[in-house]
Amino acid sequence: MPTTTTIQRPIKKLLVANRGEIAIRILQSVRELPNSPETYGLYTSNDSTHISLGRPNHAIEIPSPATYMDVSALVQLAKDRGIDAVHPGYGFLSESPEFARQMWEQANCMVIGPESNILETTGDKLEAKTLAAKFDVPVLSAMTSPSQNVDDIGMFANKVGFPIMIKAADGGGGRGIRLVREAAELQTAVQRCIAESPSGKVFAENAAVDGFKHIEIQIIGDGKGGVKHVWERDCSMQRRFQKIVEVAPAVVADRSTVTQVIAAAMRIAQGVHYLGLGTFEFLVNVDKKEFYFLEINPRIQVEHTISESIANVDLVHEQLLLAQGLTDHTADLPTTADANPPSRFSVQLRLCAEDPNAGFSLSTGNITKAKLPSGNGVRVDSHIVRGAVVGSDFDNLLAKIIVTASSWQSVVVKARRALEDTEIFGVKTNLSLLRAIVADREFESGTADNQWLEKNVPRLLELGDKIGEGIQKLNTSLPAVDDSAGQTSGGGAVGGALLRKGNAWSLSLSPVEASEEKAVRNHHVKIEKVLRNDFPDTLSAVVAISTSGAGSQTYKMSLESTDATQAAVNSKHKKGDASNKEHIILPMNGKLVEMLVEEGEEVKEGQVIAFVRQMKMELEVRSPRSGMITWALELEDEEGDDVEQGVLLAVLKDERSSDARMHKL
Known part of the structure; x- marks a missing residue:
């Protein structure tokens, strides 16, 4: 209807x-x-x-x-x-x-896109589950209304058992979602989801995780009950519920369950007279022939590219034609769920600005070199160029690398080559993780579920580093590319600005609102010695500075690009010593919103001790080992403190040390 x-x-x-x-x-x-x-x-x-x-x-x-x-x-x-x-x-x-x-x-x-009343029904996760159930689509047991109360979530968990998934009713992009496997994790998980939810409301549902894949169906509706589909995408490669690698169609030997999932998505879309593009998401266990409705994303998805690639269709073009009531160009797309997918496979690899060695926190700076892959079957959607600024105001996605070929095995080989040809300098990225994923046999087999990546991150990072070392060894043996072509080859020359010993500048400083009576301060700055030049990321040099009316003084100058706020840089919080094993040091910039430990408290290895807000997500800082907290940072502002990477969060004395209780900072 x-x-x-x-x-x-x-x-x-x-x-x-x-x-x-x-x-x-x-x-x-x-x-x-x-x-x-x-x-x-x-x-x-x-x-x-x-x-x-x-x-x-x-x-x-x-x-x-x-x-x-x-x-x-x-x-x-x-x-x-x-x-x-x-x-x-x-x-x-x-x-x-x-x-x-x-x-x-x-x-x-x-x-x-869809009209406002369709958005109200499909955009709210609980409303969408109710809608799916009306059309006989399997749904997981869930709370019937959102809540801001931990006790409500606890009552639901006691009723259905663990594991459960806590979700923001209006969340998205991996925000406001936590998997809870035991009662001890419940309160913290609920608090974090509430903090990341725009409305501050969350709900809980039974978790279908181990053995389940995240499968989504791409729908195109004409607003009159006519619905076509562009088959499915396997989005199981997720970290913190954020998609990293997507594949179309799913790599499965038996498509019978996937066909049922497509049929379920089409029933819902036909029933509401869906208009435009929509993604209907499910949790699917192919081996058990079991699936559950997850949610509807009533918009174009980041990963729409791989559906375009296998079906040879421009989905944005179709959106725009449908919005104008024009005849679409999707006549070749199927209207029945059992249509066989094209004899092509496609994979999308999300290259993101994040530091794998700091909990995948946002990495910021200026892109000093961007070499993205090309070649037959390789498409890159990106806005980055050399000199582009990666800051904390926006999403950390740098590029989408889309690889398409006539067989899954060919796609995997081509993806490995494409990532070998990729280089980004100026910010840290997840490139090593992507390289390791496509090199892994379990990924190639298509059997990885939606928990596989999270469980294997340490091993994959180690593998990715080894792959990167081999690539770098080959790169250094090859002739360097001319920097004038937009690439950089090291040696301190970045952006065409080469800094040398003897370079000097005349510098004038005066207040912006200076009166005529105030004299301008003139300075002379001369580089005596360049210690390290990775400008604009870092610059270290010995400089001589002379001021009008005064003599010259020599300083060691160190510059480092940062996205930390002025409040963070000027913070009075102590800096940690990376060489001191007792120091737990903040691995990222952001707003420190909560400290969970106090002096004299015993903690276990892996226990969450603090939360840092970054890009609207609250990231965990965990204790590296068990022991006793002998000093802990105290927040100056109840709303949270702006802090920069390197701040000392706590001093942790080894639990085996007999004098742990006596230790003070």
Whole structure:
């Protein structure tokens, strides 16, 4: 039964309300439309590469990153510019019924995607589960309403047993999700999920994890009950419930269960007269022929690329045509669940700016070198170029490497080669992890479940480092690439700026609001010796500084790029000593929101001792071993302290030491 009135009309002016690779992807498809509409793109002062690469007709600078999610500001922008359609890409806006409603009611502007009432039903995880059950789709036992109370979650756990999954009712992108296997983990997990949920409301459901794959179905609905599908994607390669590697179609010997899953997704989409692209997600155990509905993502997904690759279709193009009520180009896509997938496989590898040796925390800086793969069957969606800034305001996705071939074995071999050809300098990345995943036999066999990556991270990182060493050994034996081509070859020359002994600058400093009576301070800065030059990441040198009216003084100068706030850099919190095994040191920048230990408390190896908020997620800091806390950092602000990497969190005395209780910092 239809639940929405479809809005479809020609588009004259289109706003792309997103950034990064997805903004480029949308703008490219718009420019290929018949009678292509005028396009508008958004950017901030330090994040504009997607504008240069996507080439909208009009580029609008917005005051801050927060504007991307400011519904009122975007509605006003649409009204002022006469914009009649908005493509939100993926993320918060794409799933917001309020955004779609306000755009239509206040600006006469449609949002590309499902209508607001469909978003209300499908975007809320509990509502979506109820919807699935109405169409006889298996669902996991779950709470019937969200809660902010740990006791409510505990009562549910006592009823159904562990393990359970705690989820933000309105979460996404891996945020607000925790797997709880025992009661001792419950309170902390609930608190963290609530903190990461936009509404502060969570629910719990039975967990189907061990042996289950994360399978999602790509749906295209015409808004009238007509539904086609682009087969399935296997998104089981996840870390902290964030997808890292995706495969289409799933590598399974028996497709009977997958066919049932596709049929279930189509029943739901047909029943609500779904319009546009949608991803219907399930947990599937192929061996047991068992599956459960998980959620609906009523938008284009980050991993849509692999569905495009196997079906030879432009999904963004189809979105835009459907929004205008035009005949789509998907005539060759199936309308029945049992259609065999094309004789092609595709894999997407997400290259992210994160530090594997610091709990995969965000890594920031300037891209000093970006070498991305190419060749037959290799596609790269990316917004990064040399000099691009990777900061803490946005998602850490640098590039999506998509590899397609006629067989799964060929895809694996091609993916290994593509990652060998990839280099990023300026920030730390998960490249070594990706290399290890595609090199692993269990990944190649297609048997890995949705817990496999989490369980094997230490082993995979070790394997990835070994692979990287072999690649680097070969690279150093080959002729260097000319830096003028946009690559860097080391030696201190980055961005064409070579710093040498003897370089000197005249420097004038004066207050911005200086009165005419105030004299300008003139300085002379000369490099006496370059100690280390990885500028703009780091620079260490001996410099002589002379000031007008005073003599010259020599200093050792050290510069290091940082995304830490001024408050973090100026924090009075002590720095840890990496050589002192008793020091537990913060491995990342961020906001320290909670310390869970106090002086005199005994802790076990792996116990969570603190939480740091970074990119809207709360990351755990765990004790490296068992022992007694003899000193612990105290927060200065109850809302949390801005801190930078290297801050001393606690002093941990070995539990075997007889004088542990006597030790003080």
